[in-house]
Amino acid sequence: MKNFLLFYKSSSISGKISMLMIALVFFVAVFGTAFSRHSAFVPSDSAFVPPNTEHLLGTDDLGIDLWAQICEGAKLSLTIGIFSALLSGIAGSFIGIICGYYGGFFDKFVMRVSDILIAIPSLPLMIVMGVFFGAGIQNIIFVLAVFSWTGPARIARSKVISLKTEKHVLVAESYGAGIFYLTFRHFLPEIFPVVMVSFIRLVNRGIVSEASLSFLGLGDPTAKSWGLILNHAISFKGIYFTDFWKWWLVSPFAAITLTVLAISFIARDAEKFLDVKL
Amino acid sequence: MRIFRKRIPEYLITLFAIITLNFFIPRIMPGDPFTFVSSEENSVSTVYTDEEVARLKAYYGLDKPLPEQYLNYLGNTLRGDFGYSIYFNDTVLNLVGGRIVYTLPIAISSLLLSCLLGCLIGCMSAYKRSGIFDRVSYALITIFSQIPSFLIGVFFLFFLAGKLGWFPLSGAMKAFATYESGFEKLRDILYHAFLPVLTLTLAHIGEFYLLSRNSMISVLSKDYIVTARAKGLLKKRVLYVHALKNAMLPIITRLCMSLGTIFGGAVLIENVFNYPGLGTLMRQAITYRDYTLIQGIFLFFAFTVLVMNMIADIIYGKLDPRVEL
Numbered sequence: 001m002k003n004f005l006l007f008y009k010s011s012s013i014s015g016k017i018s019m020l021m022i023a024l025v026f027f028v029a030v031f032g033t034a035f036s037r038h039s040a041f042v043p044s045d046s047a048f049v050p051p052n053t054e055h056l057l058g059t060d061d062l063g064i065d066l067w068a069q070i071c072e073g074a075k076l077s078l079t080i081g082i083f084s085a086l087l088s089g090i091a092g093s094f095i096g097i098i099c100g101y102y103g104g105f106f107d108k109f110v111m112r113v114s115d116i117l118i119a120i121p122s123l124p125l126m127i128v129m130g131v132f133f134g135a136g137i138q139n140i141i142f143v144l145a146v147f148s149w150t151g152p153a154r155i156a157r158s159k160v161i162s163l164k165t166e167k168h169v170l171v172a173e174s175y176g177a178g179i180f181y182l183t184f185r186h187f188l189p190e191i192f193p194v195v196m197v198s199f200i201r202l203v204n205r206g207i208v209s210e211a212s213l214s215f216l217g218l219g220d221p222t223a224k225s226w227g228l229i230l231n232h233a234i235s236f237k238g239i240y241f242t243d244f245w246k247w248w249l250v251s252p253f254a255a256i257t258l259t260v261l262a263i264s265f266i267a268r269d270a271e272k273f274l275d276v277k278l
Numbered sequence: 279m280r281i282f283r284k285r286i287p288e289y290l291i292t293l294f295a296i297i298t299l300n301f302f303i304p305r306i307m308p309g310d311p312f313t314f315v316s317s318e319e320n321s322v323s324t325v326y327t328d329e330e331v332a333r334l335k336a337y338y339g340l341d342k343p344l345p346e347q348y349l350n351y352l353g354n355t356l357r358g359d360f361g362y363s364i365y366f367n368d369t370v371l372n373l374v375g376g377r378i379v380y381t382l383p384i385a386i387s388s389l390l391l392s393c394l395l396g397c398l399i400g401c402m403s404a405y406k407r408s409g410i411f412d413r414v415s416y417a418l419i420t421i422f423s424q425i426p427s428f429l430i431g432v433f434f435l436f437f438l439a440g441k442l443g444w445f446p447l448s449g450a451m452k453a454f455a456t457y458e459s460g461f462e463k464l465r466d467i468l469y470h471a472f473l474p475v476l477t478l479t480l481a482h483i484g485e486f487y488l489l490s491r492n493s494m495i496s497v498l499s500k501d502y503i504v505t506a507r508a509k510g511l512l513k514k515r516v517l518y519v520h521a522l523k524n525a526m527l528p529i530i531t532r533l534c535m536s537l538g539t540i541f542g543g544a545v546l547i548e549n550v551f552n553y554p555g556l557g558t559l560m561r562q563a564i565t566y567r568d569y570t571l572i573q574g575i576f577l578f579f580a581f582t583v584l585v586m587n588m589i590a591d592i593i594y595g596k597l598d599p600r601v602e603l
Binding site: 112115116120121122123124125127128129204208211212215216217218230234239240245249253256257260261264268 | 288291292295296299303304420421424425426428429432433435436440441447538539541542543545546549560561564572575576579580583
């Protein structure tokens, strides 16, 4: 908590605004559906009601309240972003630590696999896997994690390789410290800041990938995702000739853009604060 | 050449792994082209009778044991035979070939444009570091490069094409048009390709800008630049002849490496603008669960990326003799 306050104080104005923005998105994601008076799934008024006090962001072509849909979308985006980043961050760090510490055949094998994963264009494969596995949230998180663990793994590996030869680690080893002790006592505290920055970036990557997939209509068709709202709005026949875009198109567009920008500003400030260069 | 002994086997292993992955993904997943799985689980609606499914599976070789299917697939792929599309009644090679003529020009021209513009702005930024131009362009470009490319595409599509009507809403050419001259046809093609290329260019300008700016800043602090300036050479000459030549190294390798990511971006952008390239074909293939076509497109993407990475490796080795490959 103290560290967080220090980070908040040290960050730039854009970083502070971004943190407030993300706090707002969090709040909306957690409590938004409880506060909104209408369902995000059932029509509650006639179609295309402009924003008013009853419907903060108006309604869409089926008369479903848009504010409630945006809240649902925030929940989905944050869940996918955070869990995919957590999964790949944790798995990647431990794989990286094992590779860096033991080296040898396992290390070579893992590095080769990560080379292959980096060489494969990720979006096409993600589309293919997402569609075949089914478009549930867990599947999207899993597919994202499969592609993202290589980043943290490489960072952790190179850090451990240099740490391995440091004197304090050698001393600990000579007292009989095993890999578990070394990992939690010496490696993780050193790796944490670097992996933290890459974690924030991975959250962003998850949110963008989910939005792209659901914008293509390849996400879960029943989930209220920002990308899917955008997809419905832009493929609506009359969108160019009416004023509906002012709330229907703008609200998911603004939600994605602001969230993604805010997270990237926070990542930039965190990079400066933790003094790491990725 | 050392590189050929050391790197080529690595690329071959990667290619082999991709082909294997490509074979197994569709087969471990639920649903097949003959039984469409509806959105509700466990409810399978079949359009064929059991006998027809068995006949079709035998026809496509899907009834054989998995190892045999795998060996067949490997052999066919290596011979350049990617099979027939199940839905489109044509060979995968023909379909991919028919669409690649739209995707490749878009991808390559936006790659070159973003590299050119990014380097130009990057050089000017680096020359007067922390000046007004540098600060404004740095802030603008870092913000823009964070916005997902399909959102930029939607923005252009809605305002420039939809609201203002300056550009077409979809397609690569005017439907059913007859052209009086080749020039007119070219104009129509460029007119349709403009927005997709612009979007992709904007999406990739950031990486080239940052790369060339950093590279230029480190080169500009070298002694030979001071000498060149002391000789009284023009600013342009110092910047674009003396400095750029040495700052180009990382940029050229990035150019080759980026072709892969730009293909990924093109898949999205083509779908935004309904441009009839490989990306839209891929989306169609997925809706029809067209195994062979999906595999073919994906394999094509992966193969192109691998070749480009290999070229990047070779070029880098040639340009910078210090690199031990």
